[in-house]
Structures are given as structure tokens and as C-alpha cells.
Amino acid sequence: MDTNIRQITDLRAFRGTPRAGAPEDVGAGHRHVARIVEAATANAAGLSFESPIRCRRRPKRVPCTGHIIVRRQDLPPEIQWACGECGDTGLVHNWRGTPWDFAAHGDHAAQLAVYVRPADYKVLELFGPLDIASRALVLGARRVSQLVVIEGTPERLEWLSAALEALIPRARSADRDALLRIGESLALRLGRYRDRGL
Numbered sequence: 001m002d003t004n005i006r007q008i009t010d011l012r013a014f015r016g017t018p019r020a021g022a023p024e025d026v027g028a029g030h031r032h033v034a035r036i037v038e039a040a041t042a043n044a045a046g047l048s049f050e051s052p053i054r055c056r057r058r059p060k061r062v063p064c065t066g067h068i069i070v071r072r073q074d075l076p077p078e079i080q081w082a083c084g085e086c087g088d089t090g091l092v093h094n095w096r097g098t099p100w101d102f103a104a105h106g107d108h109a110a111q112l113a114v115y116v117r118p119a120d121y122k123v124l125e126l127f128g129p130l131d132i133a134s135r136a137l138v139l140g141a142r143r144v145s146q147l148v149v150i151e152g153t154p155e156r157l158e159w160l161s162a163a164l165e166a167l168i169p170r171a172r173s174a175d176r177d178a179l180l181r182i183g184e185s186l187a188l189r190l191g192r193y194r195d196r197g198l
């Protein structure tokens with residue numbers, strides 16, 4: 001075992017819980033790890049990427065500005081994470097079959113990328129009414145050059161686009177502009193794919 005790993009989390013207690021039954025009150029520490037599992041399982045195994053998840057540490061009482069780098073391996077099943085800034089690291093075991101395991105919902109043949117502003121992404125990430133297929137797409141986003149990239153097959157992006165179109169009228173007015181901007185980016189990306197096949 002790597003002695004530099006600071007935090008080891010075992011999610012055994014949550015295995016077999018349906019996603020709809022995901023406990024709301026797992027506590028901030030577990031919620032953070034759960035979000036890491038969502039990001040890791042919504043992406044392909046073996047891929048190391050920077051997620052939009054903010055580091056929770058406060059070295060010397062100043063919040064760390066880093067984002068969490070995530071990597072999942074399937075044999076043996078293990079999720080490794082690290083903060084790109086402060087070096088906080090962790091390992092997650094027994095995440096398979098927990099409410100945060102998206103591996104069964106994912107389609108890892110990613111094709112189209114849609115770039116969104118981190119502040120807009122934050123709104124989408126917390127937007128409750130999305131269906132599970134859209135959530136899997138959204139929570140699998142990665143950070144690339146100060147932006148957040150949502151990547152998926154045209155079919156999955158179409159699905160998210162349609163879901164947003166239907167749900168935006170019901171969104172809080174404070175969230176609507178961000179969601180509309182994301183909807184526009186999706187529509188533009190899908191339009192370019194439909195018109196020119198790229």
C-alpha cells in the first residue's frame with residue numbers, strides 16, 4: 001500500500017442500494033467521495049483526468065483552489081484520486097454497485113465535446129430534475145484548460161439537450177441563464193455535427 005495515500009474510503013455499506021435510495025445524509029466527507037465515484041465511473045477505466053470537483057482541504061485555514069484528479073481501475077476495482085494543488089490523495093474501495101456507480105449507465109464511446117464555463121457547469125451539476133442518463137453525462141465532465149468539457153455520443157448529448165429544453169422553464173430564475181448558455185452550446189455542437197458530420 002502506498003503510504004502517501006491520506007484517505008481510504010470503503011463504501012461497502014452502500015452496496016446494493018438503488019440510486020434512488022442514495023442516502024442524502026452521508027455527511028460532507030462521504031458526499032465528496034461519492035461525487036468522486038460518480039466522476040470516475042462516468043468515464044472510462046484507466047483514464048486519469050482532472051474533474052470539476054473542488055478540493056475540500058483548507059491548509060492553514062485557506063481553502064485549497066485545486067481540483068480533484070480521478071482515475072478508476074477495474075482490476076482490482078479501485079478509484080484513486082488526488083488534488084492537483086495540495087497533493088491530498090485518496091483511494092476508494094467497494095464502490096461497485098453503490099448508488100454513485102455510473103459504470104452501468106455509461107457509454108464510453110465518447111465522440112463530441114461541449115465546453116462550458118465552470119460557473120455554468122456548477123449550476124448544471126446541482127440541477128436536480130435531470131434524469132439519470134443526463135446526470136451520468138454531466139457528472140462525468142472533465143476540466144480542460146480552465147473550462148469544463150462534457151463529452152458523449154451525439155445521441156447522449158441530444159438527450160441532454162432535449163432534457164434541458166424541457167426543464168429550463170421550471171428552473172430557478174437565478175439558474176436559467178447558465179442553463180440556457182449550456183443549452184446553446186449543446187445545440188451549436190450538435191448542429192455542427194448534423195450539418196457537417198464533425
Ligand SMILES: [Zn+2]
Nearest residue numbers: 055064083086
Ligand atoms: Zn487541495
